[in-house]
Amino acid sequence: MQNLLSRVEILPPGFLNLFINWEEWVQRDFELPKYTNEKVVIEHTSINPNKSAHIGHLRNSCIGDTLVRLLRRVGYHVEVHNYIDDLGNQLADTVVGLLNIPLSGEYERFGDYCWDLYATTNKEYQTVEKAPI
Template sequence: MCTSIGRCGPDAPSSSLQGEKAVIEHTSINPNKSAHIGHLRNSCIGDALVRILKRTGYNVEVHNYIDDLGNQLADTVVGLLNVPYEGEHVRFGDYCWDIYSRVNKEYAQSPEMTDKRTDILHALERGGENEAWLGNLVAERIVREHVEEMKNFGIEYDLLVWESSIVRAGFWASAFQRLAQTAVFVQEKEGKLAGCWVLKQSSVADGEAELEDYNIDKVLVRSNGILTYTAKDIAYHLWKFGLLEKDFSYHEFTAGLWTTGLIGRAFWKSGHGY
């Protein structure tokens, strides 16, 4: 969950809040299966913040960030393509729950099958191929189910931001250029992170750096070229703060709910846009 507010704080008088813009990003369920009770809990917390800020005078814009390039969606696509299954389900998302469970069992039994996940991740990032189109269709269908389900609890959104939009519209490329101008973003030449582009958090003692399960630095691009979710989050937040000379295109997803995409309008609502 993320909150971005133009101006706030204990010394900001309530009268100054009229019309002040606040962005609340919440829910952000992986679009590979139906929502569960934990997702609803997070959505309720986000919606409560939305209602509080609206009540105190903020002009609130509600975002739902859709991770349609991640491992979870890739796993579901791998399962749909490679794991035969038949069952009685009312919703597509419930069917995908079972596919997702089964494909992970397949990974455990045949570790080499995880190579298919890597192939799908590359295809999803490139777009335009059979696997990418299948991923798009799966994600869109499941997001529509998520949106309708949350609406039953009075939880609604203004904008869906798709991770694929961040990559394909060049947000990450622009963020990469900005990061590359700093001394803390480097490509590792040796060690277990060799080939990875890494954001150096701080210097650590040699003893700490050798800990097997601990690394204070943040990998943004894996050695195989696949972006981590942190890389795409950085690009998204740079856009939020107006630090990228780019914008999304927008179109309506459902009545009153807008979505990012590579086609659409430059401004998604009268008086809105970035």
């Protein structure tokens, strides 16, 4: 596997970029692993329905789905857990925040305000749950 990467970059806030040395890569023989019939569980998330979708949200779904397909291709019995966000509960928590939690600040978009309000509401739930009765 030596020389398969031409360089590695580490960039803020924690990205790791690997650059493939394609001249070396194309000279390698790659074989698929033998059939195993072992069970594996892959969990990956769906796009968050509470904010505008962009390519970054799609990335995790694509990586998870690709991994599932690759493992099935080489003979694994794959169980997929694809967690779908529950917009109903998240919307209800945001409404609770709108009615009960004052949140100040300047926001360009209402969705950004709701995102912060949702997080603040859930922190408040934790505070209330820990309070003595």
